[in-house]
Amino acid sequence: MGLLLCEKGAARPLYYEKLDTNLWSLQELCYVIFRYPVLVPEDFVDRKLCAWLKDELGLSALSERLEQLLASEAAQEDMLFAILQEGNYYTSAELGRYRSESKRLRSLPYAAFAELLGDSFYQMGRYGKAIKAYQDARTDQEKPQLLEKLAAAYVHVMQLERAAALYEEVYQKTGAQTALRQLYMLSRMEPSLERAARCAKKVGEEQRKAWDEAFSAAAAGADASARVKQVEQIFSGARRAVRAEAEKLIVRWKQEYREKA
Amino acid sequence: MSVCIGIVLDDDKTTICQNDESSLETFPTALCWDKQTQSWQLGAQAKERALADGGMVVEQLLQFRKKKGTATVGTQRYSAQQLLNCFFEKLLSGKEADSVVVSLRTPERVLMQAVRSAVEEAGIAPERIQVTSHSESFVEYVLAQDRTLSNQTVGMFELSEHCLCYYEMKLTRTGRRRIDVSVQPQKETIELETLKTDAGAKAADELLANLAERMLGKRGFSAIFLCGVGFSEVDFAASFMAVICSRRRVCAEVNLLALGAALRAQVLAGVHEALDATIICDTTVRAGIGLKVIVNEKEQVLPLIAAGDAWFSAEGCAEAILDGQDYVELTVSPVDQMRRMNVRVTLEGFPKRPNRTTKLRICTSFSDANRLQIRVEDRGFGELFPASGAVVNEELRL
Numbered sequence: 001m002g003l004l005l006c007e008k009g010a011a012r013p014l015y016y017e018k019l020d021t022n023l024w025s026l027q028e029l030c031y032v033i034f035r036y037p038v039l040v041p042e043d044f045v046d047r048k049l050c051a052w053l054k055d056e057l058g059l060s061a062l063s064e065r066l067e068q069l070l071a072s073e074a075a076q077e078d079m080l081f082a083i084l085q086e087g088n089y090y091t092s093a094e095l096g097r098y099r100s101e102s103k104r105l106r107s108l109p110y111a112a113f114a115e116l117l118g119d120s121f122y123q124m125g126r127y128g129k130a131i132k133a134y135q136d137a138r139t140d141q142e143k144p145q146l147l148e149k150l151a152a153a154y155v156h157v158m159q160l161e162r163a164a165a166l167y168e169e170v171y172q173k174t175g176a177q178t179a180l181r182q183l184y185m186l187s188r189m190e191p192s193l194e195r196a197a198r199c200a201k202k203v204g205e206e207q208r209k210a211w212d213e214a215f216s217a218a219a220a221g222a223d224a225s226a227r228v229k230q231v232e233q234i235f236s237g238a239r240r241a242v243r244a245e246a247e248k249l250i251v252r253w254k255q256e257y258r259e260k261a
Numbered sequence: 262m263s264v265c266i267g268i269v270l271d272d273d274k275t276t277i278c279q280n281d282e283s284s285l286e287t288f289p290t291a292l293c294w295d296k297q298t299q300s301w302q303l304g305a306q307a308k309e310r311a312l313a314d315g316g317m318v319v320e321q322l323l324q325f326r327k328k329k330g331t332a333t334v335g336t337q338r339y340s341a342q343q344l345l346n347c348f349f350e351k352l353l354s355g356k357e358a359d360s361v362v363v364s365l366r367t368p369e370r371v372l373m374q375a376v377r378s379a380v381e382e383a384g385i386a387p388e389r390i391q392v393t394s395h396s397e398s399f400v401e402y403v404l405a406q407d408r409t410l411s412n413q414t415v416g417m418f419e420l421s422e423h424c425l426c427y428y429e430m431k432l433t434r435t436g437r438r439r440i441d442v443s444v445q446p447q448k449e450t451i452e453l454e455t456l457k458t459d460a461g462a463k464a465a466d467e468l469l470a471n472l473a474e475r476m477l478g479k480r481g482f483s484a485i486f487l488c489g490v491g492f493s494e495v496d497f498a499a500s501f502m503a504v505i506c507s508r509r510r511v512c513a514e515v516n517l518l519a520l521g522a523a524l525r526a527q528v529l530a531g532v533h534e535a536l537d538a539t540i541i542c543d544t545t546v547r548a549g550i551g552l553k554v555i556v557n558e559k560e561q562v563l564p565l566i567a568a569g570d571a572w573f574s575a576e577g578c579a580e581a582i583l584d585g586q587d588y589v590e591l592t593v594s595p596v597d598q599m600r601r602m603n604v605r606v607t608l609e610g611f612p613k614r615p616n617r618t619t620k621l622r623i624c625t626s627f628s629d630a631n632r633l634q635i636r637v638e639d640r641g642f643g644e645l646f647p648a649s650g651a652v653v654n655e656e657l658r659l
Contacts, residue, residue: 001583001585001586002553002554002555002560002584002585002586003553003554003555003582003583003584003586003589003590003621004554004555004581004582004617005554005555005556005561005563005579005581005622006581006583008579008580008581011413013643013644014486021643021644021645022643022644023618023643023644023645024643025643027620028522028584028642028643028645031618031642031645032645088555089582089617091558092558149382155543188433189445190506197413
């Protein structure tokens with residue numbers, strides 16, 4: 001517990017393509033390396049990164065050390081570790097755990113690695129990238145949990161038919177209640193989904209009651225949300241104002257949807 | 262040869278000293294526009310001109326500036342700052358000063374800024390200007406004298422029109438030299454005109470003697486100084502002199518403060534070296550301010566402001582990331598106490614984020630010698646967690 005002292009930030013950021021974001025400090029760089037280890041590309045530590053560390057953050061010693069490691073063709077893991085050690089952001093215990101986790105990730109089969117990648121993207125709200133990663137993770141032996149994750153990602157990008165197909169597949173193979181619940185909720189959200197409606201008929205009376213309550217509570221929560229209130233406020237205004245505000249809102253929603261990709 | 266100017270600026274009188282006592286001038290702090298020469302006049306000349314032309318004389322320039330007054334001189338309206346600028350422009354015109362130090366009785370931020378700005382407008386480079394207080398001028402003068410005069414406590418009585426003050430200076434030699442200066446303005450003052458009468462002189466002597474007994478007691482002093490126009494001759498104050506001269510050396514120098522300011526100006530110009538000591542007075546910070554931080558998993562105190570720094574310009578900033586807490590903790594280390602105080606500032610209204618994703622900018626400054634301002638701003642965590650703009654401001658009385 002405390003305040004972690006920071007050095008000066010960069011005047012020009014480092015663009016981190018995997019997260020489609022700019023990094024402005026050593027601490028942010030440490031954060032993305034540690035938190036999303038599966039996202040770090042193989043060739044992440046390169047001369048460009050070394051130059052940024054030296055020129056923008058004034059970390060000449062670290063930059064030189066990384067250059068030496070690059071020249072000796074050291075493992076990327078060692079170079080990333082050197083960056084994390086410099087950051088004054090993670091404790092030595094955490095760095096030890098990072099080392100172990102890195103080793104474990106390196107030894108994973110491709111499918112398992114791709115699933116973890118999908119999980120990382122899902123956590124960040126990048127559902128489009130999560131979908132691609134989960135699809136890459138699919139093998140001949142389909143894991144039900146993987147299919148459910150893929151379905152959940154589809155729900156977030158409103159591809160409900162695909163989501164329903166996957167949940168149905170999981171339910172048919174395993175009889176999992178989680179999959180059936182999701183199908184029931186999809187049928188409530190979008191009654192025209194035949195697949196979901198079909199499966200919803202299989203839900204028992206008591207279970208239906210409980211899930212209906214959960215759905216109603218979620219709907220009530222959504223109605224009371226700030227976003228819904230904002231829309232209601234817009235529509236309570238004069239016609240011309242409504243049109244103008246609605247246009248702005250739609251542009252923003254489109255942007256948000258694209259950012260999920 | 263460098264031209265180093267020390268100025269004592271009070272509302273009633275201004276004293277200007279160029280390099281040393283051979284060039285000293287005192288005049289009323291007054292400004293008037295001379296219609297004949299189409300220029301500004303200062304001091305007694307300003308008053309004469311005003312009488313002759315029926316023009317307006319502007320006095321009490323500092324009070325006027327504090328109140329942000331305006332005045333119409335001739336056909337033009339001037340703000341108080343503009344009048345202060347004209348005053349200094351006229352005062353420094355033709356002197357080609359290498360450095361200027363202005364000594365004020367009350368070092369308030371608004372006045373210090375105003376005076377500094379006026380001297381800059383008069384063409385002096387910012388790094389060659391200092392606005393200080395009479396306390397510092399006192400120290401500068403005393404330490405330039407024989408060392409035996411300052412090896413113990415030094416006292417000083419200042420007697421001017423409507424002003425009676427007692428100053429005291431103590432030198433501590435353990436570790437880095439430290440000089441503690443206090444100034445005690447007295448509620449009772451003496452009208453110098455009354456000294457011309459026997460009754461007035463007697464009353465003044467009694468007042469001064471009582472003051473001296475209260476302030477000095479039986480303590481040992483290496484020297485007592487007398488300054489101000491009221492002590493230009495001391496025949497009227499026999500009782501007072503008996504008290505202060507009892508086993509003490511007494512030195513009188515009417516323009517002590519102006520000479521001290523000029524000595525400081527010489528330091529600014531590089532003619533002399535600065536005093537190798539931490540001065541604690543009404544223009545400097547009385548306590549070191551630090552920030553508790555973690556570096557390489559160890560707690561440290563990052564110094565933000567050092568004791569002895571000029572409070573007017575003292576500012577310390579740092580950036581740090583919150584780790585498992587919702588407050589910042591500062592340390593306050595008064596120079597005259599061994600114990601350090603910890604001050605916690607809670608970050609109310611700051612957004613909740615995952616741990617270690619809130620960077621703060623913590624800035625400290627002083628609004629006067631005893632009031633510390635603390636400002637903590639949420640800087641987010643780059644584009645990963647954008648800043649919210651939340652700010653917490655706190656003031657701490659030291």
